[in-house]
Amino acid sequence: MNKDVIGVAGDHAGYEFKEQIKAYLEQKGFSVKDFGACQYDASDDYPVFASDMASAIAKGEYSRGVLFCGTGIGASIAANRHKGVRAALCFTPEMATLSRKHNNSNVVVLGARTLSVDSAKEILDAWLEGDFEGGRHQKRVELLDNLS
Numbered sequence: 001m002n003k004d005v006i007g008v009a010g011d012h013a014g015y016e017f018k019e020q021i022k023a024y025l026e027q028k029g030f031s032v033k034d035f036g037a038c039q040y041d042a043s044d045d046y047p048v049f050a051s052d053m054a055s056a057i058a059k060g061e062y063s064r065g066v067l068f069c070g071t072g073i074g075a076s077i078a079a080n081r082h083k084g085v086r087a088a089l090c091f092t093p094e095m096a097t098l099s100r101k102h103n104n105s106n107v108v109v110l111g112a113r114t115l116s117v118d119s120a121k122e123i124l125d126a127w128l129e130g131d132f133e134g135g136r137h138q139k140r141v142e143l144l145d146n147l148s
Helices: 012-027 046-058 073-079 093-103 117-129 136-145
Strands: 002-010 031-034 062-069 087-089 107-111
Touching (some): 002 012, 012 031, 012 062, 012 107, 012 117, 046 062, 046 073, 073 087, 073 107, 087 093, 093 117, 093 136, 107 117
Parallel strands (some): 002 062, 062 107, 087 107
8 A cells, every 4th residue: 555645536627626736735745646537628527537546545555535526525425435435525624634533534525616725725634634533433434344
């Protein structure tokens, strides 16, 4: 597993947002694996990009990722279909922190049409800084990971 690399993926609605956040992650010293879209194309589909990234996380190739689509809803649904992926759609830094502390989220999902880039950076920072508390939450994460 490459813990030093963060995966990113987004569709046409999240493309510009993804590019800005990708640059922000690189400025913070992270390496980034871009699962697409690699250019703006209004006919592309979020399930493809979200699934490609989530599949790599589920296989253990990467430990975490950031997804983008218009609202974040579709990308969340697509990512969470992969066993072992715990994608959290977050609208506030507090949600991001709690998704790490209580759910051990390994993917944060950001809506390009519902957030500003500055808000997304704050949410991302909170998510990156958050640590899983374990304890009573461990059992719940194991239950999530073992749902069929």
